[in-house]
Structures are given as C-alpha cells and as structure tokens.
Amino acid sequence: MNMDYYRYIITADAPSREIILAFLGELPFDTFEETEDGLHAYLRADADAFAIEQQLSDISGKLSFSFKRELVKHQNWNAVWESNFQPIQVEQFCGVRAPFHERLSEVRYEIVINPEMAFGTGHHETTYMMMAQMEALDWEAKAVFDYGCGTGILAILAGMLGAAEIDAVDIEKPAYESTVENARRNGVPHLKAYFGDLSKVPERTYDIILANINRNVILNSLEALYERLNAGGQLLASGVLQVDEAMVTERAAQVGFECRKTMHRGDWCCLLFEKQ
Structure with a gap:
C-alpha cells in the first residue's frame, strides 16, 4: 500500500533546534529534514495526528x-524528491545521484537511485556519516545486515566494497521495493531485501550491522542486534542526536558493546560499536 505523509513545517531559531529535535524524537515521526528556517518532520498519514499535535503544542509552548501541517500524497513524492535532491558526495570516497544527474566522475564508488521515496536518499547528516565511516572498515567477504535500509544506499555500498552476503530489511513497503530495484540498478544482485521488522530476517549472525534509524529503535534493538553479531563484529549506528549520545553508548555498554569511534555532523552523531 502506498503511504501518504503529513509534513510538519516547524519554524524555530537556530540555537533551539537541537533541543526541539530531542523532544520531537520522542514522537512517532519517521524522519526529519533541517531547513533554513527550522525543520520538517514527517508523519505517516495513518498516525494519530490530533494526539501528535496536542503534544507539539505543549512542546512549542515551552520552546x-x-x-503547520500539510499533506504530501504518495504520488507527489517523486516531485518532492526531484525538487530537493542534489547529488551527494563523501569526499572522493563515494557519491549518490539520480539517473537524471551527470556522473560523479571524481568518486571511487557511485550509487544511482531512483526518485521513488523522499527518505533515505543520503542527504541527511546521519547517512553521510554512515557512508564516511564505512570507508575505514574491512568489508571483504563479510556478511552484512542493513537494519532499516531505506532506499538501500548503505547495503549497496557494502556490496560495492566487497561484502559477500548482504541482508536488508525495512518496515516500509516502498523502502523494501526501492532497495530491491536499486540493488539491481547498481549491480549488487546478492543483496537480499526483506519487508517487515527484524523477525522477518532469517536467524543468522553477521560480521557488520548497519543501523541508520533513530534513537528509540536503536535502544530497543541493541540486545537483538548484539545477538546477531559474530564475536568481534561491528555495529555502525546513527540517527542519534548528540544530546542522546551518552544515553545510547551507556546502554550499548550494558549490552556488551564497546564504542570504538564517534563522528559528529550538525546536531547528529554516528557511533561505531564492537561486540566484546
């Protein structure tokens, strides 16, 4: 089923945006986009918008x-995506573009994705950091799992870097479908995508898990992801605000992870954990 979304256009002064994001991260928004005047928060149209807006009103009174809210129909995502999307480049390491963009000749790895979703295109600081940190990891012959794959960018990049086995999952049907199509388009046929939650993925272990989702999902999934990693395996996670970094690293340590590296960009952080 195609999904419509509500886009909440939030106007706020720059100094207060990080704390606003921290509060909004407690609400069931799918993703956020930072803008010149504040940010956009996206909510599935089948969510309880009235209840969310009551909470937004309470938070806005404090901060x-x-x-304001506007409806974005699913069939309009292409127009939204194309109007906002510019090619992404992580130094000379990798880049992401659409078929209608010119080739990124100066990068070692180029990913081409179809404009079928507004989310997961790599514009967000978290996706940029995930790709940047992936450059330093060893992918050769590794088993990789992309948890919350979006359009499949990270899983595809893992395949280009030499991963031998790649599984990916997302709870959004359009994300699953985009991952399948984008894997084919980018020549990564051994990427296996699954539609649903973690229970839909075969019971097995991996060398590297990628999780660019959000704080709450990461916190709730740490134990399950730990169990799905081989000894010495790595979890690269983002979608976490800097104000929540200590909370996530402390919880990860309780589960058995050791934080090996952190990266910051904007208000966000990207964390590399290792299974002890």
Missing part, C-alpha cells in the same frame, strides 16, 4: 516554535 517557542511554530508549526
């Missing part, structure tokens, strides 16, 4: 921001 002094304004918001």
